[in-house]
Amino acid sequence: MTKTLTPEGAIKQAGLGWDGSAWHKLVMLWGYSDRYAESASNLSMPAGISNVNCTAVPAGEVWKVSGATIVVISATCSEFRPAFDAGGVTIPISNVLAPVSGQLYPFVFDATLKAGDFMLGRFYGMTLNDDAYVIVFGYKMKVAE
Numbered sequence: 001m002t003k004t005l006t007p008e009g010a011i012k013q014a015g016l017g018w019d020g021s022a023w024h025k026l027v028m029l030w031g032y033s034d035r036y037a038e039s040a041s042n043l044s045m046p047a048g049i050s051n052v053n054c055t056a057v058p059a060g061e062v063w064k065v066s067g068a069t070i071v072v073i074s075a076t077c078s079e080f081r082p083a084f085d086a087g088g089v090t091i092p093i094s095n096v097l098a099p100v101s102g103q104l105y106p107f108v109f110d111a112t113l114k115a116g117d118f119m120l121g122r123f124y125g126m127t128l129n130d131d132a133y134v135i136v137f138g139y140k141m142k143v144a145e
Contacts, residue, residue, distance in 0.1 A: 033142045036063050038119075038135070045074075045123065045130045052134045053085075054119040065111040065138040070121050072099050072132050078125030082107050082134070086117050111138075 016023040040054045057063050068082045081095040093109050113119070121134035 031141055032139050033061070034140045035137070036065065036140050037137045039133065040121075040135075041131065041133045043129075043131045045126045045128070045132055047126055047128045049122070049124050050126060050132075052121045052123070052132050054134060054136055056118040057113045057115050059115045060143055061115065062141045062143050063113045063117075063138060064141065065109070065113060065119055065136055067106065067108045067137055068093075068119065068121075069104055069106045069135040070096070070133065071102065071104055071135075072123060072126075072130065073101055074099075074123075074126055074130035074132075075101060076125050076127045077101070077123055077130065077132075080105075080124065080132070081122045082109075082119070083122055084111050084113060084117060084119050086113070090120070090122070092122070 016025060038054050040052050042050070042052050065084070070080055070082055072080055077099055079095055079097050080099055081092045083090050083092040085091075093111070094107055096105050099105065111119075119134065119136045121132060123132050126132070
């Protein structure tokens with residue numbers, strides 16, 4: 001006995017898509033492929049304003065970043081901001097004024113990064129050789145090319 005699917009059943013039950021002549025199994029456009037967790041640091045920051053950059057998203061992937069933790073070991077840091085770089089434009093997520101040295105500052109957000117984008121922490125008022133840490137997490141998705 002052959003089961004005939006309605007168009008609605010083909011889409012919802014079998015995950016098929018119509019190409020104009022036949023139903024085919026759809027490729028996964030968005031979906032989990034791996035977790036993303038990274039720790040970036042600079043243990044000898046320059047004085048003034050500086051960034052700690054994370055890894056750039058490779059071609060063929062999209063990363064959903066859902067949070068970050070930032071720590072600074074400095075008596076002079078006046079502010080820091082978790083942010084992401086989208087095609088050369090830095091987009092801040094939040095900021096902390098007068099951070100306490102050694103304190104963990106968690107941030108929860110939702111950022112979608114494409115190939116070439118990366119997370120970063122921007123630090124202000126640093127003294128030479130201060131320490132800064134940026135920890136980010138979320139998940140990776142493969143994208144059909």
